[in-house]
Amino acid sequence: ETLTMSSWVPPTHFVHTDFLVPLTEKIAEATEGRVTVMILPAPLASPPQHWELARTGVADITWGNFTYEPERFVSMWFAEFPNAGTNAEAQSRALWQTYEAYLADNAAFEGVKMLAVGMFGGGQLHHGKKTVTTPADVANQKFRMGGPIQEKLLTALGAVPVAAPATKAYEMLESGVVDGSLHTMESVVNFRLEDVLKHHTVFPKGFYDATFFVAMNGAKWDGLSDADKAAIEGVIGEELSAAWGRNFDAQNPAATGKLEAAGHTFAEATPELIAAVDAIQATMVADWVEAAKAAGVADPQAMLDFYNTTYTTLAGQ
Amino acid sequence: MITGSIAMGMAILLAFLRVPLAFALLAVSVAGIGLAINWTIAFQLLPLTISDAVLSYDLAVVPMFILMGNVISKTGIASDLFRAAYAFVGHVRGGLALSTMVACSGFSAVCGSSYATAATMAKVAYPSMRKYRYSDELAAGTIAAGGTLGILIPPSIIMVVYGILTQTNIGDLFIAGVVPGLLGLGFYMLAIRFVAARNPEQAPQGEKTPWSEKVRSLAGVWPFVLLFGLIIGGLYAKLFTPTEAAGMGAGLAILVATLTGKMNWSTLRGIIVDTAYTSVSLYTVLFGALMLSKLLTLSGLAAGVLALVQSTGLEGTALILAIMCVFLVLGCVMDSMAIILIFVPLFAPIVVAQGFDLVWFGIIVIVVTEIALITPPVGMNVFVLKAVLPDVPVVRIFRGLIPFILVDVARLALLIAFPSITLWLARTVG
Amino acid sequence: MLSVAWKIRRGVETVMALFLLAMVALTFADVIGRRLIGKPIYGSNDITEHMMALVVFAGLPLVTAAGAHLTIDIMDKLVGKPWMAWWRVLSAALVVAVLAVIAWLFMRHGLNASRISEVSQALRVPRAPLYFFMAASCALSALAALAIALTGPMVDPTDTHEEEAL
Numbered sequence: 073e074t075l076t077m078s079s080w081v082p083p084t085h086f087v088h089t090d091f092l093v094p095l096t097e098k099i100a101e102a103t104e105g106r107v108t109v110m111i112l113p114a115p116l117a118s119p120p121q122h123w124e125l126a127r128t129g130v131a132d133i134t135w136g137n138f139t140y141e142p143e144r145f146v147s148m149w150f151a152e153f154p155n156a157g158t159n160a161e162a163q164s165r166a167l168w169q170t171y172e173a174y175l176a177d178n179a180a181f182e183g184v185k186m187l188a189v190g191m192f193g194g195g196q197l198h199h200g201k202k203t204v205t206t207p208a209d210v211a212n213q214k215f216r217m218g219g220p221i222q223e224k225l226l227t228a229l230g231a232v233p234v235a236a237p238a239t240k241a242y243e244m245l246e247s248g249v250v251d252g253s254l255h256t257m258e259s260v261v262n263f264r265l266e267d268v269l270k271h272h273t274v275f276p277k278g279f280y281d282a283t284f285f286v287a288m289n290g291a292k293w294d295g296l297s298d299a300d301k302a303a304i305e306g307v308i309g310e311e312l313s314a315a316w317g318r319n320f321d322a323q324n325p326a327a328t329g330k331l332e333a334a335g336h337t338f339a340e341a342t343p344e345l346i347a348a349v350d351a352i353q354a355t356m357v358a359d360w361v362e363a364a365k366a367a368g369v370a371d372p373q374a375m376l377d378f379y380n381t382t383y384t385t386l387a388g389q
Numbered sequence: 390m391i392t393g394s395i396a397m398g399m400a401i402l403l404a405f406l407r408v409p410l411a412f413a414l415l416a417v418s419v420a421g422i423g424l425a426i427n428w429t430i431a432f433q434l435l436p437l438t439i440s441d442a443v444l445s446y447d448l449a450v451v452p453m454f455i456l457m458g459n460v461i462s463k464t465g466i467a468s469d470l471f472r473a474a475y476a477f478v479g480h481v482r483g484g485l486a487l488s489t490m491v492a493c494s495g496f497s498a499v500c501g502s503s504y505a506t507a508a509t510m511a512k513v514a515y516p517s518m519r520k521y522r523y524s525d526e527l528a529a530g531t532i533a534a535g536g537t538l539g540i541l542i543p544p545s546i547i548m549v550v551y552g553i554l555t556q557t558n559i560g561d562l563f564i565a566g567v568v569p570g571l572l573g574l575g576f577y578m579l580a581i582r583f584v585a586a587r588n589p590e591q592a593p594q595g596e597k598t599p600w601s602e603k604v605r606s607l608a609g610v611w612p613f614v615l616l617f618g619l620i621i622g623g624l625y626a627k628l629f630t631p632t633e634a635a636g637m638g639a640g641l642a643i644l645v646a647t648l649t650g651k652m653n654w655s656t657l658r659g660i661i662v663d664t665a666y667t668s669v670s671l672y673t674v675l676f677g678a679l680m681l682s683k684l685l686t687l688s689g690l691a692a693g694v695l696a697l698v699q700s701t702g703l704e705g706t707a708l709i710l711a712i713m714c715v716f717l718v719l720g721c722v723m724d725s726m727a728i729i730l731i732f733v734p735l736f737a738p739i740v741v742a743q744g745f746d747l748v749w750f751g752i753i754v755i756v757v758t759e760i761a762l763i764t765p766p767v768g769m770n771v772f773v774l775k776a777v778l779p780d781v782p783v784v785r786i787f788r789g790l791i792p793f794i795l796v797d798v799a800r801l802a803l804l805i806a807f808p809s810i811t812l813w814l815a816r817t818v819g
Numbered sequence: 820m821l822s823v824a825w826k827i828r829r830g831v832e833t834v835m836a837l838f839l840l841a842m843v844a845l846t847f848a849d850v851i852g853r854r855l856i857g858k859p860i861y862g863s864n865d866i867t868e869h870m871m872a873l874v875v876f877a878g879l880p881l882v883t884a885a886g887a888h889l890t891i892d893i894m895d896k897l898v899g900k901p902w903m904a905w906w907r908v909l910s911a912a913l914v915v916a917v918l919a920v921i922a923w924l925f926m927r928h929g930l931n932a933s934r935i936s937e938v939s940q941a942l943r944v945p946r947a948p949l950y951f952f953m954a955a956s957c958a959l960s961a962l963a964a965l966a967i968a969l970t971g972p973m974v975d976p977t978d979t980h981e982e983e984a985l
């Protein structure tokens with residue numbers, strides 16, 4: 073059986089070469105060639121539609137970002153708040169365990185077989201012209217960003233959020249539409265923003281994060297033979313989530329090294345700025361606990377604590 | 390693969406039998422996906438595809454480019470442009486045709502469409518050429534050929550569509566179009582000089598304009614210079630992005646036309662309503678083309694053609710030449726927009742697989758489809774001209790276009806042989 | 820009856836014109852706000868996208884009624900022949916069917932969008948009402964296509980809407 077996969081990054085992107093292609097190989101190997109996955113030459117819809125593509129079976133397997141659909145996966149928001157960590161493998165494993173323990177039965181995830189979840193090891197704040205370390209530095213600066221959590225974070229810091237996908241970052245920075253942009257270190261390099269983002273503000277526990285899924289159509293999964301299901305189970309779940317994270321753990325330091333070699337400024341956020349972010353995070357959590365209860369999570373605080381404990385344990389190893 | 394090929398054939402057949410292009414594409418691709426894969430997928434993809442397209446910011450700038458061109462073409466700014474060009478080069482042999490060509494490229498710099506460029510310049514320049522007893526061949530040929538510059542010199546609606554279909558940066562495409570566009574202007578002027586030298590009776594000399602008159606003619610050009618300067622200056626000074634340039638340009642054109650007393654609400658309303666109608670039909674065609682590209686992806690036709698090309702052993706420039714020949718032949722019978730919409734999604738993956746630059750490929754595809762606009766039997770620019778100048782026989786226009794088609798082919802060869810002509814400016818600026 | 824149709828058409832045209840003008844004004848306000856006071860309009864691209872969607876689907880029934888969809892007319896003479904009448908009926912039926920199917924699919928799409936709380940990226944405007952509007956537009960267009968198949972296109976002798984801007 074051949075499964076189709078829709079992916080929305082170019083075939084040269086490391087998610088394609090170092091994560092999706094190896095996944096197709098692992099599935100073929102585990103099932104001894106009975107199940108193969110074909111990555112389609114072009115995406116079947118825009119990135120925010122990729123969950124729907126898998127849920128409705130237009131493509132059998134897709135991947136994407138949970139908050140590209142800003143109000144759909146409320147229960148996942150906690151992992152995108154500040155201070156979610158910088159070890160992507162530990163984050164992704166912890167998020168998978170949290171998903172399994174607290175969210176697998178949540179109605180928002182109905183209709184798909186979750187193959188992996190992942191995070192990207194902490195996004196940071198980047199500026200084109202000046203070093204940004206204090207709350208005063210951030211205030212009134214325009215930053216490109218995506219998603220409801222980044223918007224709240226920037227607004228609360230007194231900055232001006234401008235919503236646009238990362239692919240638009242270059243022309244926006246170049247033409248002064250924004251002064252800075254929110255990215256992981258790897259995406260500064262992978263979106264070729266080295267020339268327009270020269271100052272990098274480092275938050276030791278991460279300024280914000282992103283949550284990702286790799287999902288398969290539920291009916292298609294149910295239709296596989298028990299032997300194939302068992303074989304595929306061996307290569308997905310926590311192990312696949314960890315593989316997702318490991319890619320970012322390899323990419324981020326390499327990008328940092330490259331940017332340092334190019335003479336970029338790296339500055340750690342001052343304690344005042346970190347304290348301001350911590351205060352915002354506390355209100356975000358409080359608001360989210362209520363929202364998550366409405367979205368069907370019985371004890372959101374317990375889920376968040378479980379994620380934090382698991383992450384700390386895994387990252388400490 | 391087979392479904393994909395049949396579907397493409399069906400779509401083209403239906404379109405030729407006068408089913409509106411959008412509906413031919415939509416019907417065939419939905420039915421194709423339904424029959425080849427399943428109907429659930431076909432019916433899920435259709436609303437997803439339409440809503441993705443209609444809610445795309447990149448595409449939303451197209452109507453604003455159309456609006457800018459419409460405002461300029463219907464408010465007399467274009468005729469001032471022609472008058473100034475004529476004051477300067479009108480007196481040399483073939484001078485009227487040369488000044489028409491210069492005015493065409495100037496107009497192209499503020500208008501994204503070839504048809505609008507040809508139609509506008511026909512109204513503006515043809516009466517003068519007739520007055521000075523230019524041959525219909527040279528007069529109409531010049532305008533039809535000059536009009537094609539509209540889609541190559543930025544802004545360009547076709548470039549936006551190409552950028553969306555291939556996920557190429559639209560700003561890069563715009564910059565890459567500049568040098569090939571100016572090269573086109575140079576080649577066309579050479580062609581005019583050649584015709585004028587060989588058949589002096591086709592291109593009588595005009596009167597020499599005194600310097601005082603030349604200076605006065607420049608005064609009429611200021612709205613154009615202002616617009617052009619603000620758009621290019623705004624981009625250069627990084628006041629706004631290439632996509633925002635559409636809205637800024639349309640707004641400035643409306644402001645300039647209103648302030649110079651060339652437009653009132655009723656004219657403006659007419660111009661905007663025209664723009665809206667054109668935009669709606671463009672959007673619907675694009676819905677169809679995007680669905681067809683989904684069918685190509687899902688049916689394996691894209692992958693199949695790729696494998697087929699690999700099996701022929703065609704590589705590199707030979708492959709590009711083969712693709713260009715296909716486009717030239719298609720261009721004889723199809724409109725440039727239709728060619729881009731239907732065939733670019735099929736060929737782009739092959740071109741990428743061969744390691745070619747999609748910006749460069751976009752430019753040469755646009756040059757090829759420019760030729761399509763002026764080759765018989767279906768040359769859309771010729772038909773546009775025919776609608777504006779009903780008493781000129783189509784055959785004479787096509788005959789007049791022969792020298793221009795020849796230099797177009799030469800330019801295409803040059804652009805294929807030396808990709809740096811196209812990419813140099815983009816690399817320097819970007 | 821016909822004059823009512825014309826009045827509606829003029830009204831919708833004015834609304835479309837105002838939306839397009841508003842898109843232009845929005846770009847201006849965004850660029851100027853950003854340059855002069857450092858405050859861009861949050862979600863301006865998002866607003867533009869919504870206005871464009873409204874223009875396109877407000878215009879679809881009008882373009883359909885005017886018979887102004889892009890057509891390749893190289894074989895006009897052949898298709899216009901009396902013995903090709905069956906084909907003209909068939910192709911009109913095809914247009915009506917496609918529009919009706921799209922209307923039905925957007926109805927479903929809108930229901931699904933409200934179920935999954937689909938909202939726009941920046942401003943989080945719910946998508947379902949827009950999808951229902953698109954469904955209604957396609958349904959009207961299907962009716963318009965049916966009507967002009969019977970009576971001929973609704974052409975305004977004073978403005979021709981030449982397809983010269985593509």
Ligand code: NA
Pocket residue numbers: 496497498499500501502538539540541542543544545
């Ligand atoms: Na142009």
Ligand code: NA
Pocket residue numbers: 720721722723760761762763764765766767768769
């Ligand atoms: Na042609």
